[in-house]
Amino acid sequence: MTLFVDSFLEGVRSIDELLKYARIEGDVAEIDASDLKHKELNDLMRECVLRGARRLILKNVCGQRYIGTRLYFKNNVKIEIEIHGTPGNDLGAFLSGHRIVVYGNAQDGVGNTMDSGEIIVHGRAGDVVAMAMRGGKIFIRDNVGYRTAIHMKEYKERIPLLVIGGTAQDFLGEYMAGGRVVLLGLNLKNEKHKSHYIGTGMHGGVIYLRGKVEDYQLGKEVGVVEMEQEDWKFLENVIEEFCNHFSEKEYDKDEILAGNFMKLIPVTKRPYGKIYAY
C-alpha cells in the first residue's frame, strides 16, 4: 500500500485553536498568518467575517493560497483585505466583490475566474493573471508572467479590467473573449515588450499597449486599429486610477498618457469558423 498524503487538509487545526492568531476589534480583524496553513488562514478569515469583521489585515502572509476565495456570502457583504507579505497562488480566485490590496508580490493565478471586486498588487504577479476573469478590476504595479488575461470575458455592462504597470510574458490575452487589458510598460527603457503571441485566438475585448511591440509579437487573430476619442477618455480614467493606487511610485498621469499607445482588437468574433467540413 502506498502512502496517501493530503497535504492540503492534513493537520488543519480547528477554528477554536486558530482564533488566537486573530485580533478582532470592531469591524477590523488583524491576522498573523505566519504559522497558518492555506486552509487555516481561509477558515480564520471566514470566521472573522462571520464575527462581524469587514476589514481584514493579514500580516506575514507567505504563500497561502486562495485568499478571498472562501468569502462568498449570500448577503453580498463586501470585505476589504489588506495583505502584507506574499500571498500564494489563486489569490482572489472566484472573487465575489471584495477588495484585496497586496503590499508585496503575488504568485500565479491572481483573480482566476474572478467574478467581481478589486485586486491591487503593489509589486509583480506570476502566470495566468486574470484567467477567465468575468468582472471587477485588477491593478498590478510591475510585471506579470505568462498567459495573462487568458480567456477573459465580458457580458453587456460587466467588463473586467486588468492594468499592468510593467510588461507581460508570452501569450498575453490569448483566447481573450472580452474585457480590457492595459499594458503600460512603465519599467521598460525603450525596449520592446516581452510578450510574443499577443492576443492569439482573441475573439473579443480590447488590449491597449503602451510602448514598443513588433508586428511579429502579435497573434494572427488581432489587428491594430486607430485610437479614438473614447479610447483616450477610457485610458485617462484608468491611468488616473492606476497612479492613485501606486502613489509610492509618484507616476505622472500625463507623462504616461503621452506615451505611444496601440489598440488591439480581434479581427473576427469567430476566429475558427472556417476550419470545418460539414
Next chain:
Amino acid sequence: MRSHLLPEFIVERIEERCDKCGVCIKQCPWEVFRWNDDKTDILIDYTKCVGCQRCVVYCPNKALIVRPYPGSYRPNAYWTKEIISDIKKQAEQGGVLLVGTGSDRPYKVYFDHILLNASQVTNPSIDPLREPMELRTFLGRKPDKLEIEINGDDIDIRTELHPNLVVETPILFAGMSYGAISYNAFLALAMAAKEFGTLFCTGEGGLPKEMREEYGPVAIVQCASGRFGVDPEYLNCAAAIEIKIGQGAKPGIGGHLPGEKVTAEISATRMIPEGTDALSPAPHHDIYSIEDLSMLIYALKEATNYEKPVFVKIAAVHNVAAIASGIVRAGADVIVIDGFRGGTGASPKVMRDHVGIPIELAIAAVDQRLREEGIRHKCSIIASGGIRCSADVVKAIALGADAVYIGTAALIALGCTMCQKCYTGKCAWGICTQDPNLAKRLNPKEGAKRLVNLLRAWSLEIKDMLGGMGINAIESLRGNREHLRGIGLEEWELRVLGIKGAGE
C-alpha cells in the same frame, strides 16, 4: 464546385397513403419536402435527407419510408463508401470533418463479450418484487475508518465525513450543456433528475439563473476550460462541481460552440457576447500537472466552503489508471471516466473515431489500480460513454464503477434518432438546436416523463439482475468481478478486465 457526393438516404412515399397534408414539409428542417407551384403535390429532394426519421414518425398516414440510399460504389471492404465520401467531402470543402454523437465504428464492444452470473441452488436468488433491494448510491470520498460513540440508544459518528451525494439509482445524466442542447432538453433532464432522485450535469454552458433555486440541488455544475457561466452563485447553488478535463468523444481537444448558436439567452448564461464563438481551450491553462489540478480542486472547495464534492472528468486514454490515481491524490471526490464511445454535439470525426479506449477496459484498470494503492475508498468512480442499457450499467459497476452517466441514451429517450447532425443546430427533434421553432417541439414535461420512465425501467431491471445474483444492494456489486465472465475474449483482455472466461 459540383458535389461528387452520393445521397445518404432515400425518401420513398407510398402514394396511395399520402393525402398531401403537408406535415412532412413542416416537420423537416432540411427542406427535403416542398410544395409544387400550384400546391397540388409535394416534391421530395432526398439528397438533403439526413435520416432523422422525423417525417416518418409524424406523417399521419405513415406514408413515408426513409432508408439508406441503396446505390453505392463498387463494393470494397477497404475503400468503403464512408471513406470515399469523406475524401470527396474534404476535397470539396477543405476542412476538418465534423460529426455529432459517439463513435459508430465497429470496434469490439466489451459489454457484449461479458456475461452475468445468477444463483442456482448453492446461494438463493432474491425476488426484488417482494424483498428489499437497495439501489441507493453514495458518491464522494469515504473515510479511512469510522469512529463512533455509543451513548445508550444514540450513535454518534465522530469521524469528520467528507460531503457525499445520495442518488436513488446509480444512473446520472451526463454533462450536456445548454447551448449544445436546447433549453427544453436541458430542463427536461433537470426535471427528471429531481423527480427520480438523481443528478444531472450542466456541461460547461452554465446554469440559467432562473433554474438555480429549483434545480441547483440536483445539478452537478461543470467548470471546464472555457469557464463559461462560472460564478460564485453557480458553484454554490449546486450539488457538486465537475472539473471537465476531457470527454470521450474528443480527448485532448477543446470545443467550439459556433457563434450562430450563441443566442441572447445562451450569451447570458455563458456570459459572453451574443454571436461570439464560445471557444473552450484544449487544456485548462491553469492546469498543466496533477499539482495544478489539485490547486483547482481546492480552489473550488474553497469557493464553496468545502460543502460540495468535486468531480474530475477525464476521457479514457492509454494511461488512464495512473492518471486516475493522480486525480484521487489531487483531492477529487469523484472521478468520471468517459470512454471512447462517449457522445458529443460536435467533434472532429478523426478524434471521435480514433482516440481513446473502451470504457469497460478503463474502468477495470482504474478500479484495480486504486485498490492496489489502497485509495479506492478515497473517491467514487462514474463510468460514462456509451452506456446503452441496464445490463451495461450492471457490468460497469461490477467492473468497478460506483455509478454511470448516461447522455446519448437520455437523448434517445427524448427523441434523438442518432442521425449525427447535432453540430448543424437543425435537430428536427428539438434537442440539439437553438432555433426556437425547433426547440419548442420538445415539451420539457413530456421529455422529463420519458426520462423518468427510462430510469424506472432500468432500475427495475437492475434489481432483477441483482436479485438473480443473490445480491440485495448495489454496493455489494461494485467491483464484484466474480459475477462476470468473458466470452470471445483473449487472455490479455480477460486480464485487463480482471474477469475469468465463461466456464472457468
